[in-house]
Amino acid sequence: MIRRTIREWEHIRYGMDETAIPEPQADRIAAKARESVFAGRDDEGVLEHGRKGLRARGVVGVIVTPDCQLEILPKIEGAGESDVEQATLRGRLIHMLAMVWNIRIDAGAVTRLGWQRDTLLELLIRLYCSKLTDAVRKGMPRQYTDQEDDLPALRGRLDVTRQFSTLAVSPQKLACRFDSLSLDIALNQVMRATIGKLSRLAQAPDNQRTLRELNFAYADVSEVSPGDLRWDQVVLDRTNTRWRELLSLARLFLRDRHQQTSVGPIDGFALLFEMNVLFEEYVARLMVRALAGTGLRVSAQGGLRACLYEGETGRFRTRPDLIIRKGNQNVLIIDTKWKRIRRIDDPHDGVSQADVYQLIAYSRIYGCPYVMLLYPHHGGMPPDPIRQRYSIAKPGAQESLIVATLDITESHPKHDIALRDLVLNCLNFAAAA
Numbered sequence: 001m002i003r004r005t006i007r008e009w010e011h012i013r014y015g016m017d018e019t020a021i022p023e024p025q026a027d028r029i030a031a032k033a034r035e036s037v038f039a040g041r042d043d044e045g046v047l048e049h050g051r052k053g054l055r056a057r058g059v060v061g062v063i064v065t066p067d068c069q070l071e072i073l074p075k076i077e078g079a080g081e082s083d084v085e086q087a088t089l090r091g092r093l094i095h096m097l098a099m100v101w102n103i104r105i106d107a108g109a110v111t112r113l114g115w116q117r118d119t120l121l122e123l124l125i126r127l128y129c130s131k132l133t134d135a136v137r138k139g140m141p142r143q144y145t146d147q148e149d150d151l152p153a154l155r156g157r158l159d160v161t162r163q164f165s166t167l168a169v170s171p172q173k174l175a176c177r178f179d180s181l182s183l184d185i186a187l188n189q190v191m192r193a194t195i196g197k198l199s200r201l202a203q204a205p206d207n208q209r210t211l212r213e214l215n216f217a218y219a220d221v222s223e224v225s226p227g228d229l230r231w232d233q234v235v236l237d238r239t240n241t242r243w244r245e246l247l248s249l250a251r252l253f254l255r256d257r258h259q260q261t262s263v264g265p266i267d268g269f270a271l272l273f274e275m276n277v278l279f280e281e282y283v284a285r286l287m288v289r290a291l292a293g294t295g296l297r298v299s300a301q302g303g304l305r306a307c308l309y310e311g312e313t314g315r316f317r318t319r320p321d322l323i324i325r326k327g328n329q330n331v332l333i334i335d336t337k338w339k340r341i342r343r344i345d346d347p348h349d350g351v352s353q354a355d356v357y358q359l360i361a362y363s364r365i366y367g368c369p370y371v372m373l374l375y376p377h378h379g380g381m382p383p384d385p386i387r388q389r390y391s392i393a394k395p396g397a398q399e400s401l402i403v404a405t406l407d408i409t410e411s412h413p414k415h416d417i418a419l420r421d422l423v424l425n426c427l428n429f430a431a432a433a
Contacts, residue, residue: 038274075089279338296331298323303365
């Protein structure tokens with residue numbers, strides 16, 4: 001299989017060498033990308049299918065066809081970094097996904113994943129296999145389920161209606177209804193469906209071997225197609241909480257909005273993530289942890305206030321990325337932007353006028369005097385994160401827009417500290433003003 005890796009917004013030309021992609025394979029990759037839920041968003045889609053090659057956009061992940069696999073990695077760089085290795089970018093992306101999906105990756109798992117030799121898809125499959133193998137060794141979940149059977153001796157309770165109708169001519173049998181502790185439950189069916197799907201996608205020999213072993217372990221569980229799985233019947237309680245992470249990974253592969261998969265035999269697969277959305281969700285998760293114990297509350301994708309009214313009818317509802325509240329008061333609104341700014345006032349590589357207008361509108365609509373645009377820090381910027389305050393509408397005004405950056409290459413605890421300091425310093429400045 002042909003494997004190629006590019007980074008967001010990069011080109012890969014058509015050709016037969018290792019730095020290019022053959023045009024027939026590129027056509028199939030582009031066709032699979034057009035089936036994604038992200039295709040056509042803002043008239044951009046996932047890939048630009050040009051005459052001379054493919055160009056990635058702001059969506060990352062893996063697109064697979066029977067003879068080709070294209071991996072798109074995000075440009076996650078820290079202060080002073082340039083030309084970061086692909087393995088490092090994969091690791092950082094997976095850690096972002098793990099934070100958003102509440103999946104723990106311990107030091108041992110990091111060593112076993114193999115960032116350098118495999119693509120993002122193989123790494124996620126290996127992570128799933130490792131966690132599922134550990135969970136199966138500790139015992140698969142079981143539940144009592146209702147069973148019906150015709151038995152020579154009474155078990156459970158007698159089904160009187162069936163006994164004196166269907167079995168009226170067979171008095172030697174009793175129509176029994178009883179509870180039986182069973183492996184064939186919704187949670188295990190989800191796991192088996194995930195194993196079946198990944199078995200058709202995995203290319204790494206160790207992943208294929210582990211999936212075969214897991215498939216054998218689930219031989220007594222019904223095989224249910226992903227579209228027919230009863231997610232509503234999956235029960236997580238104190239007896240099986242260790243399966244929560246595996247359920248999150250199963251959703252990622254089987255039914256999450258991030259991916260789009262063909263129906264029937266696997267002729268293609270796309271596991272894609274829009275970096276704008278992923279960065280927003282990542283910051284939201286971190287912000288909740290960062291502000292714990294401060295008396296501040298975080299609301300993600302909340303608000304929903306209208307910006308225009310026709311009589312009593314609101315039009316054009318707004319949805320800020322993050323609203324920081326103290327009691328019933330909105331004290332700070334944050335919009336995250338996955339954009340590599342260089343100079344704040346640069347018309348091409350700086351803060352967008354449209355984004356500024358949007359934040360000023362939020363300030364008015366939500367009665368919040370402090371709003372913030374938060375960008376990722378990267379290697380092309382000064383070493384220290386940006387913390388720039390601008391007065392809104394007039395010099396010295398209390399209402400302020402803050403432009404800030406976050407270095408997401410640091411460890412999660414350092415992110416917590418950075419976000420906590422960023423918010424509290426902003427609000428302390430507001431209190432002093």
